[in-house]
Amino acid sequence: MIKLYQYEVCPYCCKVKAVLDYKKIPYEKIEVNPMTHEELEGVAGAVEYDKVPVLVDGDKVVFESNDIIKYLDEKYPAKPIFAKSGADQKDQEKWMEYADEDLVQILPANIYRTIPEALHSFKYITKVGKFPVWKRYFLAMGGAVAMTIVANKGMKKKGITDPREALSTSLEKWTTGLGKKKFMGGDKPDVSDLVVAGILSAVKEMKVWKFIEEKKPVSEWYQRVQKA
């Protein structure tokens, strides 16, 4: 069976899981210890690569979420998600870039916006991630403070003063593109729908989720993707 080395709440891993789930490809999740990466020892090239997701399919090891997604669509062609050419392909490239360069970039500032919010996010991340129980508490406290500082610095660098507003602007780009369509891919989801919904699913247990859910065009589209 396919093995996906991941962190449960890593948005890049969630992109890959959205594709695996949509295509109904069975897989086993292997939660990686973010401090030691010990699970990746023995997986060719994975320790040097030093990031998740890593997908192992028999002898094949694939790195980088977008390369993994392309690999999956080629190897498991039922329910194709990529256009082969033309304007649709250009659109998909545009939205995949939007997902990685715009939407993902705005999320840290939104989950680590204030220390209480960061504490809430960290508690969840350390609960579902592979952290020894005794370390969770200290990580949550220290991590929350550290991440709030880092996320706020990162925001300032990008000229973002209000993370929620920046998220709204980013999501509006998506809903404007979606227009009256059911999915960005038309009648059924394509890779753009899956990567954007996958990324959003990474924060569904965080406080920012309520803010996302209140945006009806986003939440209604998200529900449609979940069903599909």
Ligand SMILES: N[C@@H](CCC(=O)N[C@@H](CS)C(=O)NCC(=O)O)C(=O)O
């Ligand atoms: N470009 C990569 C980015 C993957 C990435 O940055 N993953 C993060 C987790 S969200 C990571 O593994 N960082 C190194 C670490 O946490 O040790 C992809 O699309 O797969």
